[in-house]
Amino acid sequence: MNLDRPVSPDPYSQLPRVATLEVSSTSLVNDAQLPEENVFNGWGFSGGNGSPQLSWSGAPAGTKGFAVTCFDPDAPTPSGFWHWLLVGIPAEVTTLEAGAGTSENAPRGAFHVANDFGGKRYDGAAPPAGDRDHRYLFAVHALDTDDLGLDNTASAAVTAFTMGAHTLARGVISATYSA
Numbered sequence: 001m002n003l004d005r006p007v008s009p010d011p012y013s014q015l016p017r018v019a020t021l022e023v024s025s026t027s028l029v030n031d032a033q034l035p036e037e038n039v040f041n042g043w044g045f046s047g048g049n050g051s052p053q054l055s056w057s058g059a060p061a062g063t064k065g066f067a068v069t070c071f072d073p074d075a076p077t078p079s080g081f082w083h084w085l086l087v088g089i090p091a092e093v094t095t096l097e098a099g100a101g102t103s104e105n106a107p108r109g110a111f112h113v114a115n116d117f118g119g120k121r122y123d124g125a126a127p128p129a130g131d132r133d134h135r136y137l138f139a140v141h142a143l144d145t146d147d148l149g150l151d152n153t154a155s156a157a158v159t160a161f162t163m164g165a166h167t168l169a170r171g172v173i174s175a176t177y178s179a
Contacts (some may be wrong), residue, residue: 008080014150023054023055023056023138028173035179038052039177044129050122051096051100051101056095060169063091064091067159069085070083070139073136075135086110088111113152114153133178138171140170142168143167144168
């Protein structure tokens with residue numbers, strides 16, 4: 001593994017500025033180690049592969065829905081690695097309980113888009129063995145629409161691109177993990 005590669009910038013700092021949501025979690029501590037229950041189960045990892053609890057507040061007027069994503073900008077790819085894309089979250093929802101990263105536990109009306117593992121769910125951290133700490137950016141996006149015009153066949157890149165044009169506010173809580 002080439003540990004001499006530069007650290008990727010926070011991808012959200014590269015986007016147009018939007019208002020800030022407050023994001024908190026009973027599962028995660030910002031900038032601390034990702035708990036094992038949120039680590040992938042497979043590829044040599046034995047984590048719980050469960051999504052963390054997330055809560056948010058401070059959505060601006062005009063918010064009609066939310067999306068929640070988890071992105072690893074430190075993956076050794078040119079495009080990072082998407083671990084979770086949950087869209088269509090109703091505007092009245094401001095908390096996801098731990099485990100909401102499955103279709104059975106997602107809020108009514110919300111759906112998962114395929115992550116970079118190919119699953120339509122949350123799949124946890126799984127950085128290459130021996131690589132440096134990776135950052136896992138759990139972002140809540142307040143959207144000006146309740147329908148992005150996507151379905152669960154959209155790619156992660158198209159979903160992120162489409163959300164960008166509809167994001168009113170965003171909040172991020174970050175965790176790290178290395179194998």
